[in-house]
Amino acid sequence: MVRHPDTPVTGRATMLRRLARWCLAPLPAPPVALRRGPLRPGVFRSRLRSTRLTGQLGVALGLMFGICFVTGLLSHLIQHPPGWFWWPARPVGLYRFTQGLHVATGLASIPLLGAKLWSVYPRLFSWPPVRSIAHAAERAGTGVLVAAALFLLVSGVLNVSRWYPAMPFFFTAGHYWVAWLAVGGLLVHIGVQLPAVRAALARPTDEPRQDGLNRRALLGGVAAASGLITLTTVGQTIRPLSGLAVLAPRHPGTGPQGLPVNRTADGAAVRAAALDPAYRLWVVGPGRRVGLDLAALYGLPQYTAELPIACVEGWSATGTWTGVRLRDLVALVGVDPRRSSALVESLQTGGRYRACTVPPEHLRDPLTLVALRLGGEPLHLDHGYPARLIAPNRPGVLQTKWISRITVPGTR
Ligand SMILES: Nc1nc2c(c(=O)[nH]1)N[C@H]1C(S)=C(S)[C@@H](COP(=O)(O)O)O[C@H]1N2
Numbered sequence: 380m381v382r383h384p385d386t387p388v389t390g391r392a393t394m395l396r397r398l399a400r401w402c403l404a405p406l407p408a409p410p411v412a413l414r415r416g417p418l419r420p421g422v423f424r425s426r427l428r429s430t431r432l433t434g435q436l437g438v439a440l441g442l443m444f445g446i447c448f449v450t451g452l453l454s455h456l457i458q459h460p461p462g463w464f465w466w467p468a469r470p471v472g473l474y475r476f477t478q479g480l481h482v483a484t485g486l487a488s489i490p491l492l493g494a495k496l497w498s499v500y501p502r503l504f505s506w507p508p509v510r511s512i513a514h515a516a517e518r519a520g521t522g523v524l525v526a527a528a529l530f531l532l533v534s535g536v537l538n539v540s541r542w543y544p545a546m547p548f549f550f551t552a553g554h555y556w557v558a559w560l561a562v563g564g565l566l567v568h569i570g571v572q573l574p575a576v577r578a579a580l581a582r583p584t585d586e587p588r589q590d591g592l593n594r595r596a597l598l599g600g601v602a603a604a605s606g607l608i609t610l611t612t613v614g615q616t617i618r619p620l621s622g623l624a625v626l627a628p629r630h631p632g633t634g635p636q637g638l639p640v641n642r643t644a645d646g647a648a649v650r651a652a653a654l655d656p657a658y659r660l661w662v663v664g665p666g667r668r669v670g671l672d673l674a675a676l677y678g679l680p681q682y683t684a685e686l687p688i689a690c691v692e693g694w695s696a697t698g699t700w701t702g703v704r705l706r707d708l709v710a711l712v713g714v715d716p717r718r719s720s721a722l723v724e725s726l727q728t729g730g731r732y733r734a735c736t737v738p739p740e741h742l743r744d745p746l747t748l749v750a751l752r753l754g755g756e757p758l759h760l761d762h763g764y765p766a767r768l769i770a771p772n773r774p775g776v777l778q779t780k781w782i783s784r785i786t787v788p789g790t791r
C-alpha cells in the first residue's frame with residue numbers, strides 16, 4: 380500500500396501517548412491554607428507503618444479473599460446453576476467443607492483487613508490529594524475496593540448472625556455482586572502495587588530493634604486475633620471443636636433432635652398443613668400422578684443415610700435420616716430416575732426456600748432421601764415433618780422441609 384506523505388504513520392499510537400501524558404500531567408496543588416488537621420505534614424508518626432508491613436498483610440489478606448471468593452462463587456453456582464455447571468453428589472460432605480471454609484476465611488479476614496487499613500489510612504490524607512488524573516483514578520479504585528471489602532465482611536457477619544433487619548436488600552444478591560466489584564478492584568490493586576510490594580518484601584529488613592511494639596509483634600498479634608476468631612467459630616461446622624465455639628451463632632447439637640433449626644414450622648406458617656391428617660405427598664410425572672399418605676410412605680422400602688445439613692451460614696451438623704429414596708418415588712410415576720431432575724415443593728405458599736430443583740446426579744443417588752425420620756424418631760415439626768428432602772453434598776437451602784409435591788418433567 381502506498382501511503383500519502385501527509386498521513387500520520389502512527390495515528391493511534393500518538394493519540395494513546397497523548398492520552399497517557401494528559402492522565403499523568405501534574406495537576407495544580409490546592410492552596411496550602413487547606414492543609415490542616417490530618418492533612419498537615421508529619422501527623423502520622425507511627426514507625427510501625429511500612430510498605431513491608433502493608434505488603435505482608437496484603438499477601439495474607441489476598442490469600443484469604445481469594446479462597447473466600449472461589450468458595451463463595453461455588454456456593455452461588457450450586458444454588459443458581461447455569462447450563463454448563465455440574466456439581467457432584469459425592470463426596471457427601473464436600474459442600475460442608477467449602478462453605479465452612481468460605482465463612483471461616485471471611486471471619487479470619489476481619490483482623491487482617493483492620494490492620495491493613497490501619498497501616499495505610501494516613502494515605503487518605505496525602506498531600507496533594509490528587510497529583511494527576513491517573514492518581515485520582517487509582518485513589519477512586521482503592522476507595523471502591525475498600526468499600527466493597529468492608530461491605531462483604533459486614534454483610535457476611537450480619538448474615539451469619541442472622542441479623543436480617545439490618546440489611547435493606549436481599550443478602551445473597553448484594554453479597555454476590557459486590558464480590559465481583561471487590562475482585563476486580565483487587566486485581567487492579569495488585570497490578571498497581573505489586574512492584575512496590577515485591578521490592579519491600581525482597582529487601583532485608585533494615586528495621587532497628589525497637590523497644591516498643593515492632594512489626595513482627597504486630598503481625599503476630601493480628602495472626603493471633605485471626606486464629607482466635609477461627610478457633611471460637613469453626614466449631615459450628617467441625618464437631619470436635621464445638622466446645623470452643625463460643626463466638627459461633629449456631630452450635631451443632633442444639634435444637635430439637637440434636638440439630639439446629641433454620642426456619643421453624645411456625646415461621647414458615649405450615650403447622651396446620653403439616654399436621655393435617657389429609658396430608659398427601661404428590662408425585663407428579665408427565666402422564667401420571669400419585670398421592671401418598673403417611674401410611675403409604677412408610678409402606679415403601681425405607682433407607683437410612685448419615686448426612687449433614689450444611690447451611691450457607693457456615694454451620695453444619697450430621698443427622699441419621701431414614702425415609703424413602705427420591706429415585707424410588709420418581710419411578711412410581713414411570714419416569715427413569717437415572718436421567719431426570721425433579722422440582723421439590725413444600726407446603727409453604729411463599730418464601731425463598733419453599734422449593735428446590737434436584738439435578739440428575741442427586742436424584743439418582745441412593746443416598747438422596749425423602750426423610751420421614753431423624754435419629755430413628757419421626758421428624759420434628761421444625762425439621763420438616765411429615766417429610767423433607769435430604770441429599771448428599773448440597774447446601775442447606777436446597778434441603779427442602781415439609782415437602783408436599785415432587786414434579787418430574789420426564790426423561791430428557
Ligand atoms: N420449606 C423450607 N425448607 C427449608 C428452609 C425453608 O425456609 N423452607 N430452609 C432451608 C435452610 S436455609 C436450611 S439450612 C435447612 C435447615 O434444616 P433444619 O432446620 O432441619 O436444620 O432447611 C432448609 N429447608
Ligand SMILES: [Mo]
Nearest residue numbers: 690691775776
Ligand atoms: Mo441455611
